[in-house]
Amino acid sequence: MGKNVVVIGGGPAGTTAAISARRYYPNASIKLIRQEEKALIPCGIPYVVGTLGSLEKNLIPNTVFSKNNIELIVDEVTSINKEAKTVSTITHSTIGYDKLVLATGSSPLIPPLQGLDLDNVFVVKKEIKYLQKFLDALDKAKDVVVIGGGFIGLEFADECKKKGIENVTVIELLSRCLLLACDEEICKRVEQKLKERDINLLTGKKAKSILGTKKVEYVQLENGEKIKADLVILGIGVIPSVELADKAGLKIDKRAGIEVDGFMRTSDENIFACGDCAKKTCYLSGMPVAIRLASVGTTEARIVGANLFSTRKKVECAIGIFSTCFGDLAIGSAGVTENRAKELNIDVLTSEIIAPDKHPGNIPGAKELGVKLIFEKDTGLLIGGQVYGGGSVGELINFIGALIQHKMRVDEIATFQMGTHPMLTASPIVYQIANAAEIASTRR
């Protein structure tokens, strides 16, 4: 059998699938087809606004392809012929494959609002031209309204402030920002920080229409209130890009993504899917879950890369490990929230410890670090964790993710081994994970 691999899509999942394929199959011919001359790092997009300052600084370097002997083809695939095992592109070329990888990503969810076609209304497309237009408009903006108070929306709002935009407002439908990813007390901390950074938060409010003549002038809420706006960013989520797969007759779920088995195979055994376009299952409930993160996508991509010509790896259901920061407050969340567990009718045991992230607590640079752990009451299994503090949060939430993934119980975590150091972690006496688990385990 030949070893021709074609990957469609050059985001994190597609790129990683190609690299992994190269590692597992050194002799394969690997082509990656993407529409963009230059591909953006998706999670870096908000940071282009204030921190990075330009789109050119937020690219996946094309050298990864040459280094890994991957042929990069800039083109758009228009159709897949499963029987002939070929893909056709907009430039009328036909490219054959033995194994095809769909990493077609996602596109912004467009809410049913009036006035979307007004000038200066933007969604978060991963396209350089579009985003350059957005950045140019932002240069002149004074009153920015962000619709959607999830990760992306808040990151944009914070970056707009960093850029020096005077008046930044976030409109969030739920009672708190970030409420799908974090429990109320963490959301409150984030909101507090955003307010300190002079961002206006309108939570529990629904945007109804975008008003203006040619250009946006106001965002009107359902309650009639009008918010002044000369630029609007819509950040309310994404939907999987499944058109190609659908047209090719693969099994899809329009909302959840391309159907894949436990090995990331689609309904055609020679076609795999990974990343935002692929359907994901919640590790706890077994139900479809909208965790569209580059980290999950690249994990799936590594499974695809391994499985292409030989079944090697099975997928662990998505835990979902988020992290972000606003000013000097970093937060992370892994697994399910307490709220979500309740929706799933799971009795939980929670425990939260706040202590300095260095020790002694008065050491220069020490900040408050809080850890909340969520256990299933019956089994003692760790099912979720949330963290807030400084720069150590990103890897600390990964540590907690590892404990969840490994199905660790509260009593085990209470005596888990860790390392500590005055400049780098909390003290071994108050180390948050161990103490939160110990307290929870003595409450069972």
Add this chain to the structure above:
Amino acid sequence: MGKNVVVIGGGPAGTTAAISARRYYPNASIKLIRQEEKALIPCGIPYVVGTLGSLEKNLIPNTVFSKNNIELIVDEVTSINKEAKTVSTITHSTIGYDKLVLATGSSPLIPPLQGLDLDNVFVVKKEIKYLQKFLDALDKAKDVVVIGGGFIGLEFADECKKKGIENVTVIELLSRCLLLACDEEICKRVEQKLKERDINLLTGKKAKSILGTKKVEYVQLENGEKIKADLVILGIGVIPSVELADKAGLKIDKRAGIEVDGFMRTSDENIFACGDCAKKTCYLSGMPVAIRLASVGTTEARIVGANLFSTRKKVECAIGIFSTCFGDLAIGSAGVTENRAKELNIDVLTSEIIAPDKHPGNIPGAKELGVKLIFEKDTGLLIGGQVYGGGSVGELINFIGALIQHKMRVDEIATFQMGTHPMLTASPIVYQIANAAEIASTRR
């Protein structure tokens, strides 16, 4: 049965054992006997020199005892009567116990050097009076020689520089500093950083004698070389404090510590031991191991606290998770080094990835972050890991420690789930742990 608990020792292990005992046994009477009016945080001691500036800033707060309803007794235990279940103290009081916890710690290892009794020669005792004398002498010192290039020695040397001491020299017997905790390439990076910070490193050199009339003037090496010194710090390790246990007739191993079973019980079923005074076993070789870390000690203490009146928890052998930093370079090590694995005749597979610790790599504040993973070749089990980079290293090495402790294999780690964020972690495409594992797994 009564529930009188007596803990001897007020370091991290003793303090944690008392706190855990309180959580598991809310009705117990808990006394903690320690010699010091004020107890120092051991791992913070080097940082008193430059970063903290005073011993008073490096104390375990006595409020932990009142908060947890633990009676703090400042006294010195002189003997234990196992049969009567009492301890006697230097103030002639006799205190009864139902369960006794030995957390007597360790004391500095004194090398067989001439001139140890000269003025301005110091070891790292955990005693305020002694260390105050040391700090006072350090205020006037210009030529400091540190004997011992392990964690403690290097931390002292770096802090002496932070304090502004002109001439700081480290003498290390082995060919590299930190060689027992890290592999050569990481040691080299640390040495490079220390040299940048203007610290003189004499590796592969043995100190023979300390010369001077009343006060130290030189440290003489075995090769005859004389190093100018007006203050010497000996930081070559510690030995477990087992005198009390020995006198009481408990089984001890003078070098390795008080013998304990898998539940941290000593040879007397009513006496437990934890922390530096207790014998530890290497998770990989099953042999005694000299990992005397507060983090290991507090983990043992939590096991002791749980097991006092009901057998609840078994000890996992010590993995040993170290971290520290010198200037802006932080390093961490978990499990065994490649060197140590070779000494144990274990065939290994290693892989190392260096990439920015934020993404894109040009984002402000991004630093190089390297991860080396060490797998057992036959089984693919992760047996060690080392990390170097910035502030995320402390929790990243804990994440790696969790993977080792959970007996994860190279193929599992390659598709392990993690979270990533531009400001907090490497990019999901290059995430070091996943990539190092993937590369290693395709090399088997």
